Amino acid sequence: MQRPTELWRTRLDGMAVVATAHWHRLEDGRVQCDVCPRNCRLHEGQRGFCFVRQREGDEIVLTTYGRSSGFCVDPIEKKPLNHFLPGTPVLSFGTAGCNLGCRFCQNWDISKSREIDTLGASASPEQLAVAAERMGCRSIAFTYNDPVIFMEYAMDIADACRARGIKAVAVSAGYMNPAPREEFYRHIDAANIDLKAFSEQFYQKITFAKLDKVLDTLSYLRGTDVWFEVTTLLIPGHNDGDDELRRQCDWLMEHLGPDVPLHFSAFHPDFKMRDVPPTPPATLSRARRIALDAGLRFVYTGNVHDPGGQTTTCPGCGAAAVVRDWYDLVSYAITDDGRCESCGHAIPGVYDGPAGAWGRRRLPVTIA
Numbered sequence: 001m002q003r004p005t006e007l008w009r010t011r012l013d014g015m016a017v018v019a020t021a022h023w024h025r026l027e028d029g030r031v032q033c034d035v036c037p038r039n040c041r042l043h044e045g046q047r048g049f050c051f052v053r054q055r056e057g058d059e060i061v062l063t064t065y066g067r068s069s070g071f072c073v074d075p076i077e078k079k080p081l082n083h084f085l086p087g088t089p090v091l092s093f094g095t096a097g098c099n100l101g102c103r104f105c106q107n108w109d110i111s112k113s114r115e116i117d118t119l120g121a122s123a124s125p126e127q128l129a130v131a132a133e134r135m136g137c138r139s140i141a142f143t144y145n146d147p148v149i150f151m152e153y154a155m156d157i158a159d160a161c162r163a164r165g166i167k168a169v170a171v172s173a174g175y176m177n178p179a180p181r182e183e184f185y186r187h188i189d190a191a192n193i194d195l196k197a198f199s200e201q202f203y204q205k206i207t208f209a210k211l212d213k214v215l216d217t218l219s220y221l222r223g224t225d226v227w228f229e230v231t232t233l234l235i236p237g238h239n240d241g242d243d244e245l246r247r248q249c250d251w252l253m254e255h256l257g258p259d260v261p262l263h264f265s266a267f268h269p270d271f272k273m274r275d276v277p278p279t280p281p282a283t284l285s286r287a288r289r290i291a292l293d294a295g296l297r298f299v300y301t302g303n304v305h306d307p308g309g310q311t312t313t314c315p316g317c318g319a320a321a322v323v324r325d326w327y328d329l330v331s332y333a334i335t336d337d338g339r340c341e342s343c344g345h346a347i348p349g350v351y352d353g354p355a356g357a358w359g360r361r362r363l364p365v366t367i368a
C-alpha cells in the first residue's frame with residue numbers, strides 16, 4: 001500500500017492534507033469512511049463526525065496531518081500504563097477532533113475543537129522522533145484525543161520513532177473497524193483502551209457509540225503483541241453500580257484473563273456533565289474490591305492519592321513489587337527483566353532495565 005506521506009498535497013486554502021486508504025464509494029454518490037464504526041457517508045466537501053477527515057473529490061483525506069494541539073513530556077503512568085517501562089518519560093501530544101461524543105469529555109477543548117487555531121504546533125514524524133530521543137523519552141504517546149482519527153500521521157510517527165528505538169503508545173477508546181485496526185496496531189507497542197462503561201445504553205446515550213465494537217477491539221488486542229491496559233472513568237450514578245462493575249470485571253476475566261491491568265479513575269465535572277459530582281474516593285476503592293474479587297490481579301485507582309490502590313502486588317509471593325503515589329514510584333522491587341525481586345515471579349508487562357526516575361513532572365515542550 002502506498003504510504004500516506006507520499007500523498008501529501010497542499011490545498012488552495014494552505015491546509016496540508018493527505019490521502020487515506022480506508023473508504024469506499026457508494027452507489028448513491030456518497031463516499032463512506034471505513035475507519036470507525038460510525039461509517040460516515042459524505043457528500044463533496046463534507047467532514048465526518050470526527051471533523052478531521054473530509055471528502056475531497058472522490059476520496060477521503062485527513063486534514064490534520066503534521067498538526068498538533070501541543071506537546072508535553074509526561075510520566076508513562078499518566079496514560080495510564082503501570083506495566084510498561086515504569087517511571088519513564090513519554091512525549092505526549094494530540095491533534096483535534098474525536099470520533100466519540102462523550103458528554104463528560106475531560107479533554108473537550110481539544111476533542112471538540114472545530115478551530116484550526118487549536119492546532120498551533122506542527123511537526124513532521126522525523127522531527128517528533130528526534131525530539132523524543134533528545135528529551136530521553138522511551139516512548140511517544142498519541143493521547144488527549146483519539147489517534148484512530150489521525151491514524152496515518154500516528155503510524156508514520158510510530159515508524160520514525162521505532163527506527164530510533166522509541167516505542168509508540170496509543171490512548172484510545174477502541175472504536176475502530178477491523179481492517180484499519182489491524183493496520184494501525186501493527187505500528188503500536190502499547191495501548192490504554194478506555195472502556196467507558198459496561199452498558200450499551202450508556203454508550204449510546206452518553207458517548208454516541210457502541211459498547212460491542214469496543215469489546216471487539218479488546219478481544220482483538222488480546223491476540224496481538226501489543227501490551228495494553230484498560231481504564232474506566234467512574235461517573236457517579238452513571239456507570240458505577242455494583243452489578244455493572246461485576247459484569248465488566250467478569251467479562252475482562254473471561255475474555256482477557258487475570259493479568260490485564262485495570263484502572264478505575266476519578267471523574268471531575270466537565271463539558272456537558274457539570275451537574276454530576278466528582279467521584280468519591282470510596283467509589284474507586286469499592287470498584288477495585290469488586291475487580292479483585294472477580295479475579296483480576298492488577299487493579300488500580302487513578303486521579304487520587306491512594307498508595308494502597310496504586311500498588312502492584314506480586315501474584316507469586318504477595319510482596320509489594322511497586323508502590324505508587326499518583327504518578328510517583330515510591331518503591332520499586334522488579335528486576336530489569338520484569339521479575340519480582342522477592343520471589344522471581346514474572347510480573348506481566350514490558351520491562352527493559354531499571355525503572356525511570358521521571359516522577360510526576362509534566363513538561364510542555366516546543367518541537368519545531
Ligand code: SF4
Pocket residue numbers: 033034035036037038039040047048049050051053054098099148149
Ligand atoms: S473516522 Fe471520522 S470520518 Fe471516519 S467514520 Fe469515524 S467519525 Fe466518521
